[in-house]
Amino acid sequence: MSIASRTATVGDLLRDWRQRRRLSQLDLALEAQVSARHLSFVETGRSQPSRELVIDLAEQLEVPLRERNVMLLAAGYAPVYRETPLDTQEMAPVRQALDRLLGGHEPFPAVVTDRRWDLISANRPAQALLSGGVTPELLDPPINTLRVTLHPGGLAPRIVNFAEYSAHLMEQLHRQAVLTGDHALFELEKEFRGYPGVCEADSHDPMSALFVPLVFLAGEDLELRFFSTLTTFGTALDITMAELTIEALFPADEATAAAVRAAWG
Secondary structure, X not given: OOOOOOOOOXXXXXXXXXXXXXXXXXXXXXXHOOOHHHHHHHHHOOOOOOHHHHHHHHXXXXXXHHHHHHHHXXXXXXXXXXXXXXXXXXXXXXXXXXXXXXXXXXXXXXXXXXXXXXXXXEOHHHHHHHHOOOOHHHHOOOOEHHHHHHOOOOOHHHEOOHHHHHHHHHHHHHHHHHHHOOHHHHHHHHHHHOOOOOOOOOOOOOOOOOOOOEEEEOOOOOEEEEEEEEEOOOXXXXXXXXXXXXXXXXXXXXXXXXXXXXXHO
16 A cells, blocks of 8 residues: 555655655666666665656656645645546536547447546447446446446346456455555455455466456347447546547457347447
8 A cells, every 4th residue: 555645755756656656766767767866866765856857757657647736735846737527618628529439339349448447438339338227326327347347236137248247347356455555445355355256266277268357138139249448548648548548349259249229229
């Protein structure tokens, strides 16, 4: 877990992120082109880093933009990364791009989520998929797409390969929690591990298939098979943009493609 940002020094935070990335002081010093001695002094509080050094070290450590602001504040500098609400006029081009991506993917499902998998937007097929037969409480905002997928009152009973697919999702969640240091993600991971059937022994052989499919029971005898892609704004310097993810489901076979086109085409 990350150190509490309100009491941590910039040295504490740097050491925390360096250790999270499994880098030695020498490794990081070489990547940032500073001396290991100076980096050691920064981590122990014997030396005050410049604003530029904090930003450079955060870049080398792939620290999320939100946490880079925390590091800058801990070092005594003003934050440099903005967090612009998605509903502002300034973000209109981003909303339009998201709408085009979601609409252009129809009739196949696609959603936009934030850093904690809370739903931001969804196209018509995704709305139908996420809401059909789901316990109403799970659809109260903010709707967490992982919770809807894994909860026994959500999609879980209709996911044919639930053990395999839930293990895949939990691996994604754990990796994101470790990479970002977000305490809320660790709490979600703890919550989901308590759901029936989640993270059971998985016999999936990673060498035997191209991807982990979502096999979804859409009717008594109708199984839909999907694979997904994740897209982010790779050059974003705004926190809101950087934390958005577009997940698009694609048909994994022709039968699924035909059934989806018939239902939502």
